[in-house]
Amino acid sequence: MISLKSVSKHYSVDLTAGVSDISLTIEKGQFIAIVGESGSGKSTLLKLIFGTLAPNEGELTFNGEHIPGPHEKLIPGHDSMKMLSQDFNLNLYAKVYENIESMLSNENVQEKKQRSLDMMALLGISELAEKRIVELSGGEQQRVALARAIITRPEVLLLDEPFSQLDAVLKTQFRADLKKLGNDLGITIIMVSHDPVDGLTLADKMFILKDGRLIESGEPVAVYNNPLHIYTARLLGNAFFLPSDEAKLMGIRSKAQHVMIYPEWVQLKSTWASKKYEIEEIFFRGFYEDLLLERKGIRIHAVNTKPGMYKKGQGVQVVIERWLEFD
Numbered sequence: 658m659i660s661l662k663s664v665s666k667h668y669s670v671d672l673t674a675g676v677s678d679i680s681l682t683i684e685k686g687q688f689i690a691i692v693g694e695s696g697s698g699k700s701t702l703l704k705l706i707f708g709t710l711a712p713n714e715g716e717l718t719f720n721g722e723h724i725p726g727p728h729e730k731l732i733p734g735h736d737s738m739k740m741l742s743q744d745f746n747l748n749l750y751a752k753v754y755e756n757i758e759s760m761l762s763n764e765n766v767q768e769k770k771q772r773s774l775d776m777m778a779l780l781g782i783s784e785l786a787e788k789r790i791v792e793l794s795g796g797e798q799q800r801v802a803l804a805r806a807i808i809t810r811p812e813v814l815l816l817d818e819p820f821s822q823l824d825a826v827l828k829t830q831f832r833a834d835l836k837k838l839g840n841d842l843g844i845t846i847i848m849v850s851h852d853p854v855d856g857l858t859l860a861d862k863m864f865i866l867k868d869g870r871l872i873e874s875g876e877p878v879a880v881y882n883n884p885l886h887i888y889t890a891r892l893l894g895n896a897f898f899l900p901s902d903e904a905k906l907m908g909i910r911s912k913a914q915h916v917m918i919y920p921e922w923v924q925l926k927s928t929w930a931s932k933k934y935e936i937e938e939i940f941f942r943g944f945y946e947d948l949l950l951e952r953k954g955i956r957i958h959a960v961n962t963k964p965g966m967y968k969k970g971q972g973v974q975v976v977i978e979r980w981l982e983f984d
């Protein structure tokens with residue numbers, strides 16, 4: 658439904674910045690995460706899709722029709738899409754329900770009221786209806802902004818760093834809200850986030866950007882477990898990398914330059930293939946421990962899901978069950 662063919666956008670001040678030669682498709686109802694390090698072109702890509710930036714080259718279509726750029730429309734931004742940006746764009750001194758209702762036309766006042774009530778109920782903010790925006794917390798404001806964005810039933814919701822204002826608890830809640838909304842309303846959601854966990858937990862498909870280029874894409878589980886690039890592995894997980902000579906000392910034979918291992922691939926168990934390591938440090942992480950293990954001067958990490966089981970300095974038998982090779 659959204660299609661980009663060889664799309665490039667370069668900013669005149671810096672011709673290396675922006676995005677280059679991006680081709681992709683997004684299906685109706687998909688939850689998409691655009692992930693990449695800072696400056697990789699995530700926001701640029703989002704604005705191109707919305708139509709608030711025009712490409713220098715290539716073509717963008719929505720349901721088969723050209724996406725008009727900012728110079729082709731009186732009010733830039735596609736009519737069937739809504740962008741929820743980091744500055745919530747709320748009327749601070751108006752009440753919550755007024756902020757939400759103001760998105761709808763006055764043609765049918767009764768329907769307008771009902772839709773606004775339904776939307777507040779859906780997002781769990783009904784009890785805030787009569788409060789003014791200035792009286793709300795950042796997380797509550799974010800929900801009102803989301804209600805405003807989706808009350809007009811856009812086909813596509815674009816989110817630029819939607820969790821930036823939220824603490825850990827609210828973030829988890831808001832993630833769940835978004836996932837539910839996508840499912841319940843069938844909205845296509847395209848989210849830009851610098852936190853890979855957002856993409857891994859929410860997205861049906863991830864697009865990985867590096868230096869303005871789309872270097873890989875796919876379902877989160879596939880991209881996480883079989884990244885094509887070191888960059889992606891570094892971005893998505895707590896992967897650690899060993900040069901092949903060090904990997905050899907761990908019992909891993911590889912012709913590639915680097916071996917990449919996720920801590921969860923390191924198993925603490927004794928088999929014919931296990932090697933002895935010393936627990937150099939234990940980092941408590943709540944429901945699990947991150948163990949720093951050392952063998953012949955080389956350090957690796959392991960996940961221990963039974964905190965308290967091991968002591969610092971203890972020797973343990975370790976099997977590295979899986980690794981990936983990169984040149």
Ligand SMILES: Nc1ncnc2c1ncn2[C@@H]1O[C@H](COP(=O)(O)OP(=O)(O)OP(=O)(O)O)[C@@H](O)[C@H]1O
Nearest residue numbers: 668670674675694695696697698699700701702851
């Ligand atoms: N209006 C602009 N004028 C000039 N250069 C720009 C402009 N907007 C973005 N850029 C440059 O284009 C590149 C990509 O920027 P973009 O904001 O798309 O990246 P991003 O991945 O969203 O970054 P971040 O995670 O830091 O928000 C960066 O090098 C940035 O400096």
